[in-house]
Amino acid sequence: MTAIHSQLIVDKNKASQAAFERDFSHLGEQLARRGIQIDQVCAQVATFGVALPSWGVGTGGTRFARFPGLGEPQHVFDKIQDCGVVHQLTRVTPTVSLHIPWDTCSDWSELRGAAQNAQLQFDAINSNTFSDQTDQTRSYKFGSLSHTDPATRAQAIEHNLACIDIGMQLGSKALTVWVGDGSNFPGQQHFRRAFDRYLESTAQIYQALPDDWQMFLEHKLCEPAFYSTVIQDWGSSLMAANALGNKAQCLVDLGHHAPNVNIEMIVARLIAAHKLAGFHFNDSKYGDDDLDAGSVSPYRLFLVFNELVAAAHEGVAGFNPAYMLDQSHNVTDPIESLMCSAIQCQRSYAQALLVNRIALDEAQQSNDALRATQLLKEAFQTDVDPILEHVRRSQGAAADPLSTYRASGYRQSVARSRKRSPSTASGIV
Ligand code: AFD
Ligand code: MN
Ligand code: MN
Numbered sequence: 001m002t003a004i005h006s007q008l009i010v011d012k013n014k015a016s017q018a019a020f021e022r023d024f025s026h027l028g029e030q031l032a033r034r035g036i037q038i039d040q041v042c043a044q045v046a047t048f049g050v051a052l053p054s055w056g057v058g059t060g061g062t063r064f065a066r067f068p069g070l071g072e073p074q075h076v077f078d079k080i081q082d083c084g085v086v087h088q089l090t091r092v093t094p095t096v097s098l099h100i101p102w103d104t105c106s107d108w109s110e111l112r113g114a115a116q117n118a119q120l121q122f123d124a125i126n127s128n129t130f131s132d133q134t135d136q137t138r139s140y141k142f143g144s145l146s147h148t149d150p151a152t153r154a155q156a157i158e159h160n161l162a163c164i165d166i167g168m169q170l171g172s173k174a175l176t177v178w179v180g181d182g183s184n185f186p187g188q189q190h191f192r193r194a195f196d197r198y199l200e201s202t203a204q205i206y207q208a209l210p211d212d213w214q215m216f217l218e219h220k221l222c223e224p225a226f227y228s229t230v231i232q233d234w235g236s237s238l239m240a241a242n243a244l245g246n247k248a249q250c251l252v253d254l255g256h257h258a259p260n261v262n263i264e265m266i267v268a269r270l271i272a273a274h275k276l277a278g279f280h281f282n283d284s285k286y287g288d289d290d291l292d293a294g295s296v297s298p299y300r301l302f303l304v305f306n307e308l309v310a311a312a313h314e315g316v317a318g319f320n321p322a323y324m325l326d327q328s329h330n331v332t333d334p335i336e337s338l339m340c341s342a343i344q345c346q347r348s349y350a351q352a353l354l355v356n357r358i359a360l361d362e363a364q365q366s367n368d369a370l371r372a373t374q375l376l377k378e379a380f381q382t383d384v385d386p387i388l389e390h391v392r393r394s395q396g397a398a399a400d401p402l403s404t405y406r407a408s409g410y411r412q413s414v415a416r417s418r419k420r421s422p423s424t425a426s427g428i429v
Pocket of ligand 1: 099126127178218220253280288326428
């Protein structure tokens with residue numbers, strides 16, 4: 001079952017077919033002159049997928065306000081339906097990542113069925129111990145897994161175990177743990193003891209992981225704690241992952257670093273340590289802005305993918321990172337932002353596949369800095385859109401997902417059946 005009428009996709013694709021064929025054949029010729037077979041690139045791009053965050057289909061907000069959009073999903077089944085639209089039109093987002101308890105459901109097997117109908121599966125499950133739920137006994141105001149009070153830590157551990165249980169019913173294979181734990185004042189927290197408490201708690205969660213599961217540890221330099229955070233950076237994350245064991249790895253959310261940090265180098269280090277769990281893709285200018293992937297710095301996103309493609313090319317053992325979007329759509333239709341961002345990740349991947357790795361090795365070996373950097377630019381500056389469109393067309397997706405979505409009237413249609421969200425309360429998604 002699909003949410004967008006498939007005939008609309010067929011008709012719109014047909015209307016732009018002739019122009020597409022000319023563009024594709026021209027790019028094929030250009031790449032052939034560079035010794036690249038376009039069909040091989042297409043085949044690799046066709047394997048690329050990025051997970052959708054269930055919270056991404058709702059309108060996000062800031063600390064100041066949230067301006068709800070039309071036809072926002074009212075429950076997790078609506079969210080799955082919206083994610084299905086993104087996947088139907090792009091064919092690049094085959095999985096959804098749930099967040100507990102933002103996503104609630106009385107029958108998880110029913111949800112699994114609904115996802116299957118939308119041709120979706122479940123990616124990592126996310127726990128939430130950074131905000132208090134109405135029915136919870138102890139508060140996370142001063143931390144969760146690293147809280148000074150053992151009973152609060154136990155409650156946070158219990159929640160993560162419940163998430164694993166839900167994830168097992170959905171077919172997830174990973175638990176992503178991000179904690180808001182930290183401090184707002186110098187002296188408020190004993191840094192080493194807080195980290196030790198975090199390790200002790202996460203070890204108990206780790207113990208409960210099924211054999212074929214992984215635990216993704218997400219670091220973040222600040223917010224909601226603004227002086228220090230317990231898992232502040234990739235170093236702390238790597239220390240924790242090493243202490244826990246093979247199934248624990250480090251997740252890189254692009255927005256969780258100070259401005260100007262060389263994230264692609266962090267990625268290379270984590271690959272070297274065999275500890276790169278995967279990504280939350282987004283973009284930022286100032287902090288954890290959660291802007292759309294590649295909207296501000298597409299070159300930086302390309303440089304991250306360059307490290308990933310290089311690692312795969314060099315056959316790094318066990319290299320298999322998980323890709324996900326993690327964005328807050330405050331002023332756009334979330335479905336539109338998610339489609340464009342997923343395609344942007346796919347674009348960066350395709351561009352990274354075009355890097356002439358033999359020539360780059362030679363340039364690096366002979367210290368030819370200018371040639372080396374030009375080789376990256378040559379790949380980045382290639383307009384790979386005909387490749388992406390070819391992959392979409394051959395998979396039955398929309399040649400132009402954005403215009404097809406707008407022509408479908410999906411948002412207006414769900415706006416009629418979904419109640420307008422009353423919540424304008426502030427809140428970062
Ligand atoms: C918050 C965090 C982090 C996390 C997400 C879901 O900043 O990015 O992945 O919540 O838990 O936005
Ligand atoms: Mn994240
Ligand atoms: Mn974030």
